[in-house]
Amino acid sequence: MSLHLCLLNLPSSAPCIVPSSRPFAADNLLLAAAAPPVKVNRFASPQGSSRKIAGTMTPHANDAASRDGNSRFHASSTEEAIAVESECAAHNYHPLPVVFARAQGVNVWDPEGRHYLDFLSAYSAVNQGHCHPELVKALAEQAGRLTLSSRAFHNDVFPKWAEKIRQVFGYEMVLPMNTGVEAAETAIKIARKWAYKVKGVEQGKALVFCVTDNFHGRSMTAITLSTDPESKDNYGPYLPNIGAANPSNGKPIRFNNVSDLEEVLDAHGKHTAAFLVEPIQGEAGVVVPDEDYLPRVHELCKKHNVLLICDEIQTGIGRTGRMLASEWSGIKPDVVTLGKAISGGMYPVSAVMSTKEVMLVVEPGTHGSTYGGNPLGCAVSIRALELIEEENMIVNAERLGNLFRDGITALGSPIVKTVRGRGLLNAMVIDETATDGRTAWDLCLLLKSKGLLAKPTHGDIIRFAPPLVITETELRKGLSIIAEAIQELPTAEKSTGH
Known part of the structure; x- marks a missing residue:
């Protein structure tokens, strides 16, 4: 046969x-x-x-x-x-x-x-799914009404989107962006500012760690985090104080290896703002960690007062059989980044979600995007999230x-x-x-x-x-x-x- x-x-x-x-x-x-x-x-x-x-x-x-x-x-x-x-x-x-x-x-x-x-x-x-009729309808209806206000003014769709995000994911606040890598950049900026304003890290000393074989996008910050030589080749110099290696000895912080992270945080936890990780590594080849990996990482981060940022840009919005892949581990990360299917492939929308304590360190005028929170993207995203549950x-x-x-x-x-x-x-x-x-x-x-x-x-x-x-x-x-x-x-x- x-x-x-x-x-x-x-x-x-x-x-x-x-x-x-x-x-x-x-x-x-x-x-x-x-x-x-x-x-x-x-x-x-x-x-x-x-x-x-x-x-x-x-x-x-x-x-x-x-x-x-x-x-x-x-x-x-x-x-x-x-x-x-x-x-x-x-x-x-x-x-x-x-x-x-x-x-x-x-x-x-x-x-x-x-x-x-x-x-x-x-x-x-x-x-x-491609061209879901309900998303086509949402896009068409909103496109004929209002597409862009910028955040210089309020619009009547963005607050309903923010409310929907809070309802679906259970985080107190959201910051809107457009692409996945923008969300990752935003999360790192917020984490650094939180480290200085809330945790009390000395200015210019905040550290952000990740793991080997990660993928968080193609920006300068993202390729600094990357351990893929092809992604980094001839794009240096890279950003300081972020990466997938122990500053003490250059030892890599491997995915699905709690001991590597523990060693780093024991030595540098005082100055560490955040640890950024994908619940399942997508570009590395859909690498699923052990069941206890994220729970143990979460405990380590809490012990050292470090923000756990989960990049759910590829794994979120139902893809893994849960609304967020981190739900498989029974944890609620301190910060979550979303993108891609949050708008059903119809319009670029991304988001960073966290608590008020974390999100309110960002003062007006210090971060944003002309298109972030635009009414067209928000309308499509609301319907995209509804469809995940309805269907x-x-x-x-x-x-x-x-x-x-x-x-x-x-x-x-x-x-x-x-x-x-x-x-x-x-x-x-x-x-x-x-x-x-x-x-x-x-x-x-x-x-x-x-x-x-x-x-x-x-x-x-x-x-x-x-x-x-x-x-x-x-x-x-x-x-x-x-x-x-x-x-x-x-x-x-x-x-x-x-």
């Missing part, structure tokens, strides 16, 4: 709780101010949403018309899009050679109408995440070293010695040719993180594609230049 056929015999688990928004049918966005609210049939099958996956053409009826009517916005073909981007845009990414032209839910179509299952979710930014996405993530890991394990393939994760944030580690020289990148190219999109992270690791609205049928289809690709990998064409 072929490897992928064994997936068909996997036992079905409890009855599937299917988010009621699927499949999507939000094809027309009404942006005129006078337009009535967008009306969508949330149960209609999207045109062209054929389940034929492997490289077959399943064009959407509106694709050609959309491209003709808005040709100045849309590339006419995959070839054109990739060529023009390569010529006109900086080469700061190495994308898989596929072009998104339209997407709904877990489904993506390229300019030629080829259909794919999205198993990356824009690095977990579209947990609610049982957290329950769906936990249940189908278990099914995914069980399905990969059931293959018994020598090519798969391990599969790990929580909820629908998962990674598969490839044994490249069993693939006759083929890499994780080669496997992702093979998956693409069969209609599934995923991306390697750190060499031999592939991350799988579909939208939380994925159905069991779609997940099993994805597993079947993965199984088929793994079986074919040792004889697949080898890629070059990656």
Whole structure:
């Protein structure tokens, strides 16, 4: 029996709780101010949403018309899009050679109408699914009313968003930003100021520690924290007093190693403002720590009066089968950063949450963002958070995440070293010695040719993180594609230049 056929015999688990928004049918966005609210049939099958996956053409009826009517916005073909981007845009990414032209839910179509299952979710930014009709509606309605006030004035949406954040996450105060790395930068700034104003650290001496193999973004602060040589190369000098090493001896502070942190805080706790950590390391390859790691870290931080900052930008908003991944450890961090799916991939929104004691150290005029707290982003974010709960996405993530890991394990393939994760944030580690020289990148190219999109992270690791609205049928289809690709990998064409 072929490897992928064994997936068909996997036992079905409890009855599937299917988010009621699927499949999507939000094809027309009404942006005129006078337009009535967008009306969508949330149960209609999207045109062209054929389940034929492997490289077959399943064009959407509106694709050609959309491209003709808005040709100045849309590339006419995959070839054109990739060529023009390569010529006109900086080469700061190495994308898989596929072009998104339209997407709904877990489904993506390229300019030629080829259909794919999205198993990356824009690095977990579209947990609610691509172009969720309720988010399209929220965006359109608010866009026709008010988009931006800046924080020079009040607007009538930001306070409702702040109230919603408090209700959902239980933190007293929130500071709005736009991107994940802005949230990380903001959290570090606040922690330093708290150290000087509240903890009493001597001016200029505050320390912020993190762990090896972290990822908190691409800004100067973030790459100073990073231990990835490629991320840091030729970008120095770096910021002082922050990083993943013991200042006394240069010893690294490893993830999932309490002793390393204990040694650092015993020596430097008096001057330490914060310890920053991802509850699950995403870019490092979905590394899940021991169950007692975060609780013990939390106790150490309390002992030394150090703020525990959890970066939930990728792991939060239901992705791991909990609203926040730190909930798996039974702790409440002192500070939490959020981004990505807090607005459902519809508009850049990020947030820093903490207590009044911490947040009120920031005086007016000392930190902010023109777009932070804008009414358009806030309206979309409120609806995005509501949908997570209304459509049982957290329950769906936990249940189908278990099914995914069980399905990969059931293959018994020598090519798969391990599969790990929580909820629908998962990674598969490839044994490249069993693939006759083929890499994780080669496997992702093979998956693409069969209609599934995923991306390697750190060499031999592939991350799988579909939208939380994925159905069991779609997940099993994805597993079947993965199984088929793994079986074919040792004889697949080898890629070059990656």
